[in-house]
Amino acid sequence: MHPASGILLVDKPGGITSHDVVARSRRAFGTRKIGHAGTLDPMATGLLVLGIESATRLLTYLVGLDKTYEATIRLGAATTTDDAEGETVSTAGSDALAAVTDDRIAQGVAALTGRISQVPSTFSAIKVDGRRAYDLARSGQDVELKAREVAIDRFEVRETRRSRDAIDLDATVDCSSGTYIRALARDLGADLGVGGHLTMLRRTRIGPFRIADAHDLDALADRPTLLEPAEVAARVLGRLDVTADEARDLRHGKRLDGAAERIAGGNAAAIDPDGVLVGIVERRGDALKSAMNMPEVRA
Structure with missing residues (x-):
C-alpha cells in the first residue's frame, strides 16, 4: 500500500x-x-x-x-541578523527615539510599500557561490547580496507601543514571494535613524x-x-475539466488542439471525470499541452 x-x-x-x-x-x-x-x-x-x-x-x-505575515518590529536597536536572535550592533538614545513620531513612522512605512528594491538579510538562505549566506556570515566572512525587486501590497501598522528604549510596531504585511520581513524591519529602522529588527513573525497565508x-x-x-491534489491545483491555477479521452491524450504527451481558449490564464489544472488531477496544462499557441503530469491512479 x-x-x-x-x-x-x-x-x-x-x-x-x-x-x-x-x-x-x-x-x-x-x-x-x-x-x-x-x-x-x-x-x-x-x-x-x-x-x-x-x-x-x-x-x-x-x-x-504571495503571502501574508503578522510581525512585530522593534525600533531602537539593530542586530546582526535583523531579528531578535542576533547580537545587538547599535542602539538609539532616548532623544532619537522621541523624534520618531507617528507621522515619521507612517512616512517610512509608505516608502516601503509598493514595488521596492530590497537587499535580503545577510543571515538568509540565499546561496552565494554555492553556499548559504547565513553559513558564510556565521563563519565571519563578508556577505554582499544583490538587491531584488519585491512587491509589498500592504504594510499596515496596527498598534504602536512606546517605552523609554524602544518603539514596538505590530504590523500586517501582504507581499510577494521572496520578500524578507526582517529586511523591512531593518530598512524601516535605518530610514528612521534608530535601527530596527524583528521580534515576532507569523505567516498566516500562502x-x-x-x-x-x-x-x-x-x-x-x-x-x-x-x-487532494486536484483541489489544490484548481484553487491555485484554475480548473479545466477534461474528458476521459482528453485525459488519456494528455498523459501520453499529446496536445489538445484548439483548446487554449478553454483556460483563462497560462496554466490550469486538468481534472478528469473522476475528479482526479491529470496534471498541469499550459498554452502552446491555440493548443494545450501538459507541463506536468501526475502519476496515473490505478485501482
Missing part, C-alpha cells in the same frame, strides 16, 4: 526549523518523499505548505504565491491557503487528512 498523496498545511511552532517539521511529517506518513513550499526561520511561526508523495510535483506552482486550516504539529501523529 502506497502512502497517501496530497498537500498538508502545518502550523509551525517557534524554536524549530522547517526541516524539523518535514522530518516529523516523514515519520508520521511513512515516506521520505515530502517537500515544502517555502521555509520559515526557527524564530518564526505559522503556515507551512507540505507536499507528500506525488503531490510534491505541485510545489513548483506553490512556491511563488496564496489561497490560510493558517486557520493548518494542523498543529502534535496532530501529525494522527496523520490528518490531506488536501
